[in-house]
Amino acid sequence: MFEASAPLSERRQVARDMFVLGFDAPAVAAAAKAGQFVNLGLQPGPLLRRPFSVYRAGGGRVEIVLRAVGEGTSQLLSLREGDLVSVLGPLGTGFRFDPAWRSVALVSGGLGLAPMLLAARDARAAGLSVHWVHGARTAWDLGSEWDGEEATWATDDGSRGFQGSAVAAVEEEFGAVLACGPNPMLAAVAERWPDAQVAVETYMGCGTGVCLGCAVPLTAGGYDRACREGPVYRAADVDWPALPSHLYYTAVPVASPSRPSPATGGGEVPV
Amino acid sequence: MTADLSVDLGHLRLRGPVIAASGTFGYGTEVPLLERRTLAAVVSKGIFLRPRPGTPPPRIVETPSGMLNAIGLQGPGAEALLRDYAPLWSAWDFPVLVNINGETVEEYGELTAQLDGVPGVGGFEVNISCPNVEQGGMYFGNDPRAAADVTRAVRRRTKLPVWVKLTPNVGDIAEVARAVEDAGADALCAVNTFLGMSIDLHSFRPRLSFRTGGLSGPAIRPLALHLAHQVARNVQVPVIGIGGIAGPEDALEFLVAGCAAVQVGTATFADPRAIAGVHDGIAAYLESKGWTSLKELPRYLPLD
Ligand SMILES: Cc1cc2nc3c(=O)[nH]c(=O)nc-3n(C[C@H](O)[C@H](O)[C@H](O)COP(=O)(O)OP(=O)(O)OC[C@H]3O[C@@H](n4cnc5c(N)ncnc54)[C@H](O)[C@@H]3O)c2cc1C
Ligand SMILES: Cc1cc2nc3c(=O)[nH]c(=O)nc-3n(C[C@H](O)[C@H](O)[C@H](O)COP(=O)(O)O)c2cc1C
Ligand code: FES
Numbered sequence: 001m002f003e004a005s006a007p008l009s010e011r012r013q014v015a016r017d018m019f020v021l022g023f024d025a026p027a028v029a030a031a032a033k034a035g036q037f038v039n040l041g042l043q044p045g046p047l048l049r050r051p052f053s054v055y056r057a058g059g060g061r062v063e064i065v066l067r068a069v070g071e072g073t074s075q076l077l078s079l080r081e082g083d084l085v086s087v088l089g090p091l092g093t094g095f096r097f098d099p100a101w102r103s104v105a106l107v108s109g110g111l112g113l114a115p116m117l118l119a120a121r122d123a124r125a126a127g128l129s130v131h132w133v134h135g136a137r138t139a140w141d142l143g144s145e146w147d148g149e150e151a152t153w154a155t156d157d158g159s160r161g162f163q164g165s166a167v168a169a170v171e172e173e174f175g176a177v178l179a180c181g182p183n184p185m186l187a188a189v190a191e192r193w194p195d196a197q198v199a200v201e202t203y204m205g206c207g208t209g210v211c212l213g214c215a216v217p218l219t220a221g222g223y224d225r226a227c228r229e230g231p232v233y234r235a236a237d238v239d240w241p242a243l244p245s246h247l248y249y250t251a252v253p254v255a256s257p258s259r260p261s262p263a264t265g266g267g268e269v270p271v
Numbered sequence: 272m273t274a275d276l277s278v279d280l281g282h283l284r285l286r287g288p289v290i291a292a293s294g295t296f297g298y299g300t301e302v303p304l305l306e307r308r309t310l311a312a313v314v315s316k317g318i319f320l321r322p323r324p325g326t327p328p329p330r331i332v333e334t335p336s337g338m339l340n341a342i343g344l345q346g347p348g349a350e351a352l353l354r355d356y357a358p359l360w361s362a363w364d365f366p367v368l369v370n371i372n373g374e375t376v377e378e379y380g381e382l383t384a385q386l387d388g389v390p391g392v393g394g395f396e397v398n399i400s401c402p403n404v405e406q407g408g409m410y411f412g413n414d415p416r417a418a419a420d421v422t423r424a425v426r427r428r429t430k431l432p433v434w435v436k437l438t439p440n441v442g443d444i445a446e447v448a449r450a451v452e453d454a455g456a457d458a459l460c461a462v463n464t465f466l467g468m469s470i471d472l473h474s475f476r477p478r479l480s481f482r483t484g485g486l487s488g489p490a491i492r493p494l495a496l497h498l499a500h501q502v503a504r505n506v507q508v509p510v511i512g513i514g515g516i517a518g519p520e521d522a523l524e525f526l527v528a529g530c531a532a533v534q535v536g537t538a539t540f541a542d543p544r545a546i547a548g549v550h551d552g553i554a555a556y557l558e559s560k561g562w563t564s565l566k567e568l569p570r571y572l573p574l575d
Contacts, residue, residue, distance in 0.1 A: 003543065043536075048333050210301060
């Protein structure tokens with residue numbers, strides 16, 4: 001694990017409201033594996049760091065993908081090139097890959113696309129064939145970056161690809177399923193593929209294993225730490241009804257004078 | 272020349288004034304980027320005699336300049352603590368004190384007896400102030416007599432240092448402080464978290480599953496400073512100041528206000544090097560004043 005005061009060196013839009021930010025943090029970038037995250041500290045900014053999946057890593061740069069949902073994310077999106085952010089990472093236990101699977105389906109919803117580019121990279125490195133199935137609300141909310149051959153798109157409104165959820169859009173059988181998205185979507189993944197590996201979200205205090213704030217309820221009883229044993233779990237090991245879904249930002253926001261409203265992006269149609 | 276930062280807490284000499292606070296440092300075994308030389312002691316995550324699962328999530332929520340937590344003292348119990356952590360602690364060059372908890376006075380005593388004398392266990396911090404448990408915890412800390420009973424139960428079973436951690440959620444903290452001092456505490460820790468609450472306007476429910484939580488971080492610093500000062504004015508034993516300390520100036524305020532040492536908690540979450548920053552910053556401050564020892568720091572401690 002490393003901590004670096006890292007300058008913002010990249011910013012691009014990849015969907016409506018969704019942006020990629022890149023930070024120069026060579027040690028973190030070199031060590032990051034699919035499904036791991038970085039915990040970003042802003043000074044000045046909120047008290048606690050904010051966790052983000054590593055989206056891309058290489059060339060000395062760590063990239064994340066995000067949308068403004070509150071104070072921390074809004075502040076990140078208003079950074080200018082060269083502004084410094086404390087990058088702590090890579091953290092957590094990421095996805096596992098086994099060449100015996102032969103093929104793997106990457107199933108993501110919304111911002112759940114975040115760990116999938118690295119998952120594709122690491123899966124190919126393990127000799128697996130990769131099929132990505134990604135869903136979002138509309139064509140404008142899908143990400144625009146994918147470097148693989150095979151991808152299936154799903155949208156709630158049918159504006160692009162399959163109409164319905166990413167989970168429903170998976171038709172074939174694969175050697176393994178890796179998934180990331182809102183917790184209710186992951187619960188659906190667990191129903192269909194109990195052995196899938198899923199990356200969950202929880203509130204985090206420290207991100208490093210010392211506060212026990214990131215409790216993930218387990219079907220076997222008790223809790224463990226999303227930041228340490230997780231954030232990737234075997235789907236059937238998580239007690240889904242007991243895992244809160246914090247993702248209110250997928251619903252209608254409550255008006256709040258102290259919270260900036262989510263940035264409205266340019267609305268480019270993804271290619 | 273580097274200033275002498277060592278402090279004496281009764282018979283226990285620490286190499287510096289900065290201690291890792293319970294619940295914010297795990298068992299000291301997994302802390303990233305730790306600069307050991309700056310760490311005077313570690314207080315382990317609170318433990319009960321038996322394993323406890325803790326509270327359901329969400330367990331934490333950020334609030335202005337602070338955070339609420341309701342972890343519910345999740346822990347592996349005494350047996351696993353002795354098996355998995357004490358052997359590691361015994362190799363370290365600073366003491367680890369175990370933060371002990373119980374639902375009854377007897378449980379505190381029994382837990383102390385089990386841990387006492389085991390290599391690696393450097394002392395006890397008696398938690399009579401956890402707001403996040405249904406039984407015991409803060410309720411002992413609210414009542415001077417119950418607080419003294421718990422302290423005596425622990426004191427009777429060990430010769431190791433016994434610190435008692437006070438709750439701020441009490442009418443007269445000085446009364447509780449005097450009671451536990453009389454009952455044999457070697458030092459008093461002031462303070463634990465302040466009881467608080469936060470409501471989610473999407474669900475119209477508390478943000479924490481436990482409904483309430485303990486407030487920590489810079490938001491509580493002036494409140495905690497005042498309470499630590501009040502305790503220091505009312506007892507002879509050393510006082511360890513806790514609450515929202517993130518930098519050297521914060522710690523120096525507690526030291527000037529009469530504390531012998533400080534603990535750093537929440538600040539470690541944002542900055543894993545916070546303890547080193549506080550320690551080195553105090554050293555630099557003393558040197559800038561031309562002082563060779565922390566003992567030269569002026570104190571503001573008018574007695575009642
Ligand atoms: C392991 C992990 C990986 C993550 N990866 C990404 C990612 O790649 N891209 C991305 O955009 N976001 C990711 N998140 C979620 C991200 O951390 C939160 O959106 C962010 O912390 C919100 O901060 P804020 O200050 O903007 O919002 P706040 O003002 O703190 O909250 C705004 C809203 O966000 C919700 N929220 C706050 N923290 C979290 C959280 N940790 N998880 C879920 N919801 C939260 C709140 O309920 C609230 O509705 C990840 C979270 C975890 C735990
Ligand atoms: C996540 C978390 C867990 C805590 N767990 C314990 C505990 O187990 N026992 C205890 O005595 N205090 C516990 N505390 C209280 C801290 O030790 C400290 O008294 C308090 O947080 C105030 O200091 P701070 O503002 O520096 O964090 C916990 C605090 C936090 C934030
Ligand atoms: S976020 Fe602190 S233990 Fe996981």
